[in-house]
Amino acid sequence: MRCYTGSVKHARTSSVLPPAFFRRPVAAVARDLLGKVLVRCINGEHIRSVICEVEAYDGMCDRACHACKGKTPRTAPMFAAGGIFYVYFVYGMHWMLNIVTSDVGYPAAVLIRGVRGIAGPGRLTKALRITGALNGKAATERSGLWIEEGGIKVATRAVRRLPRIGVAYAGAWAKKPYRFLWECDA
DNA sequence: GCAGTGATCATA
DNA sequence: ATGATCACTGCC
Numbered sequence: 658m659r660c661y662t663g664s665v666k667h668a669r670t671s672s673v674l675p676p677a678f679f680r681r682p683v684a685a686v687a688r689d690l691l692g693k694v695l696v697r698c699i700n701g702e703h704i705r706s707v708i709c710e711v712e713a714y715d716g717m718c719d720r721a722c723h724a725c726k727g728k729t730p731r732t733a734p735m736f737a738a739g740g741i742f743y744v745y746f747v748y749g750m751h752w753m754l755n756i757v758t759s760d761v762g763y764p765a766a767v768l769i770r771g772v773r774g775i776a777g778p779g780r781l782t783k784a785l786r787i788t789g790a791l792n793g794k795a796a797t798e799r800s801g802l803w804i805e806e807g808g809i810k811v812a813t814r815a816v817r818r819l820p821r822i823g824v825a826y827a828g829a830w831a832k833k834p835y836r837f838l839w840e841c842d843a
Numbered sequence: 844g845c846a847g848t849g850a851t852c853a854t855a
Numbered sequence: 856a857t858g859a860t861c862a863c864t865g866c867c
Contacts (some may be wrong), residue, residue: 779863818847
């Protein structure tokens with residue numbers, strides 16, 4: 658598996674996170690997404706948001722991961738190679754935004770729970786007008802939604818690792834510290 | 844504390 | 856075809 662080093666070799670190099678960033682173990686990707694910039698393009702306007710809260714969902718053994726019951730039309734995007742979005746609808750009201758990670762065949766993804774100024778995954782998608790239209794799309798400028806290196810260094814001591822929200826049904830997996838929260842103002 | 848809201852999937 | 860479930864939010 659290729660490893661993303663985060664190095665920027667030239668000033669002209671795009672700061673859009675490449676597929677290699679996402680094709681790593683999901684917990685590492687989740688941790689590293691803190692401080693990165695989610696960019697949404699709506700009618701030519703770029704909305705930039707700093708990611709401050711995420712959750713990792715790790716493969717078929719993880720009972721909290723949608724893919725734990727196998728590949729279905731809904732979970733298919735998680736089985737693809739990292740770097741595409743997995744967007745699904747829940748509770749009849751809310752869209753959830755995930756970025757798929759790891760290699761093809763290993764279903765894992767990071768749920769983007771919050772950005773600076775917006776807490777809560779449902780509020781985030783509502784504010785950025787993210788819907789199922791983005792499901793399965795690559796995290797590139799062409800898709801209108803992507804993630805950039807923001808140049809923000811998030812110290813390990815500023816990262817709280819907590820149990821994930823809303824997965825009490827997942828037994829022992831509910832207690833795993835797969836929720837990553839960056840304690841920043843707002 | 845809990846109602847709302849509708850896609851999804853297992854069961855039949 | 857039916858029904859349980861749901862990675863949430865907003866109002867009581």
